[in-house]
Amino acid sequence: MYFYDKLKDMRKLKGFTIRELADRSGVSAAYISQLENGNRGIPSPDVLMKLSEGLNKSYSELMEIAGYLESAPSEQTAQHQSSPVNLRRFLRENDLMFDGVVLTPEDKEWIERMLTVLFWKERQLSKSDDNLSGDN
Template sequence: MEHAFGSYLKQQRELQGYSINQLADAAGISNSQISRIENGVRGVPKPATIRKLADALSVPYAEMMKQAGYMEEMNTTTDARVTPEWATYKDRRDFKKMLEDEDDLMFDGIPLDDEDKKRIKDVLTGLFWEAKQMNKRKKTTDPDENK
């Protein structure tokens, strides 16, 4: 997975026309770290580093997190997300209501624009379903394990 992410990062950097040094400056991380990631010498970076790289490359954070293996690929149709088959109607209804609530979303006292809201929604959607799946797995494990 590390080398696959490194190849992906290099491809994204080259698509933007950035040298390693230019990406390092834009992301605020060292050029040697970027080189090690791209060459598969260093493992997949932490989410905070991926955030810096995604912002510097103007790549959606959720997409970069998927490429890094932090999030499972979510199936998409034209504009709607397909929920996991194990999700109940109540799960889907409650999650949809939470994400589509029309109240102003704010971060650090600053209202978020529609693009920021979409990015947050994409990341939260992936993380939410991943967490729900992990909780379901924990409930199905052997109850005698904890004794």
């Protein structure tokens, strides 16, 4: 199966029209149509990044399908061997995008605060559950 067939299948599985994928990814509908019809070659890694965001698929998966990367022997094995990423540092140190919008430092700070509140609340609930059950 060729890249253009796989791209079309991914888009259809998500239930997106070409126009919807274009709006979500920032890649023109005309270009996506040409890709899906096999009238264009393999897109650049930059375009694949945009398409991965629009399709909500991993960038590495699209890079593999396009032939830029070799497939990993087992995704699960790789996930278990990697060390956890410090999410707070990741938010602060990377340029991030959500639904095609680049996050500002204020956006990232807001996300960090929301996560802090969520995890603090969860820890407090866990502590009160432990106290109620007598597991001090």
